[in-house]
Structure formats: structure tokens, C-alpha cells
Amino acid sequence: MEKRIAIDQLEPQSFEAVRALEKYLAQSQLTPIHKELIKIRASQLNGCAFCLDMHTKDALKYGEAPQRIFLLDAWRETDLFTEEERAILQVTEEVTLISKQGLTTATYETALKALGENYLAQVIVAIATINVWNRLAVSTHKPVPHIPTVL
Template sequence: MKPRIVIPKLEPEAYKAMLGFDHYLNSTGLTKTHKELIKIRASQINGCAYCIDMHTKDARKAGETEQRIYALNAWRETPFFTEEERAILALTEEVTLIQNHVSDKTYEAAASILDEHYLAQVIIAIIAINAWNRIGIATGMQPGL
């Protein structure tokens, strides 16, 4: 895919609003690990190469292991993720694939592990990366560009 329009140049106010999500999320108690796992997993599901490239690099810089990054798309089949991370990843998948809805089982599992504020922050982080993925895919953003 070749690059298309550049939203920050054409609609800087819309882009600034999107950056507001990131600014907010950076002010929350979400751990860097949780944020990057959410961003990578949603981006894998959505097929956003630009975001996968960016967030795997960010995760490595934050100390994430290669093993966990490589296994992320098969997280259910590995012992590499904590119970909390598993709840977050399950919620990430169901919010990303929202046409199937978020099941009570998945929501209740996350709610039983995370406090309400953290759960709300996780949901906002999932929504934000899904929006970024859609911008990246729709405009043909390329990794490394």
C-alpha cells in the first residue's frame, strides 16, 4: 500500500484531538507494559503494520521481552502472561472485534482483577489504539516512514 493523505497536515485539529487521548493515557496509572500490550495486540488484530512496528519498538525500549512480543498473538497458549495481562488482552480482543460484543465473562474477569478506574483506563486505551489503527490503515501509513 502506498501512503495516502496526511491527516496532521490536512486536519491538524482532529489530529490534536487524537493526541489528547494519548496525553490523557500518559497521565493515568496504566503501566507501560499494559499500554504496549494493548497497542500491539489491537494493532495485530486490525492489521496495522505502522502501529505494530511502532509499538513493538516502544515495548522493547520499555523492557518487554522478545519472547512475549513474538507470542502475543497466541497469548492464550503460553505461560508468559500474568492473570491481569490475560484479562486485559481478552478485553482488548473483544473491544477490537466489537461486532461480536464484549462478553459478560470477559468483562467480569477484567472487573474482578482491575479496579474500576484502571478498567476504565484500559477500555479508553483500547479505544484509542483502535482509532489510531484506523487512521494508519485508511491513510496508508507505512512502517519506518
């Protein structure tokens, strides 16, 4: 993969601005697992290897079951996710893929009922934030740290 600019080094204030959103989310009501599900699912949709590597590891640290991470891309085909998580994942997909149809009224109403206004607002901010990180990492080919593999 070709080497590209390192925005975090060239324009560190830009990264600080996004980190301010992360600080807000750290004090929000969102559970660590919900935040990681959002980050992983958006990163899957955006093809962000750097963020997938980071957030699957973080999810495991927070106690997420490996099976749920493995099946996250097919969440509709399993009963492993709660009603709230299913609403979060649907919102994540529609906001991440906003150019397709945006956040539909049906999804919005389902999420509002399942999550409430404040939690839904925090979910949307979390989705927007990971999408910023994904776009920074993908457009600059941010490399995934290599870990020695054991065969």
C-alpha cells in the same frame, strides 16, 4: 502501496484530539507495558503495520521481553502473561472486534475482578485510542519507516 492522504497534515486538529487521549493515558495508572500490550494486540487484530512497528519498539524500550512480543498473538497458548495481562488482552480483543459480540459479560466480570473499576476504565480508553490510531493509519496506508537491514 498506493499513496493516500495524510490526515495529520490536512487536518492536524484531528490528530491533536487523539493526542489529548494519549496525554490522559500518560498520566493514568496504566503501566507502560500494559499500554504497549494493548497497542500491539489491537494493532495485530487490525493489521496496522505502522502501529505494530512503533509499539513493538516502544515495548522493547520499556523492558518488555522479546519472547512475549513474539508470542502475543498466541497469548492463550502460553503461561508468559499474568492474570491481569490475560484479562487486559481478552478485553482488548473483544473491544477491538466489537462487531462480533462486543465486550461479553464473562470477560467484563473477569477483568473487573482482576483490574478493578478505574484500571478497567483506563484499559477500555486505551483500547479505544489505539483503535482510532489503527483506523487512521490503515485507511490512509501510513507507511512504515524503513530501517536498513543487516544480513
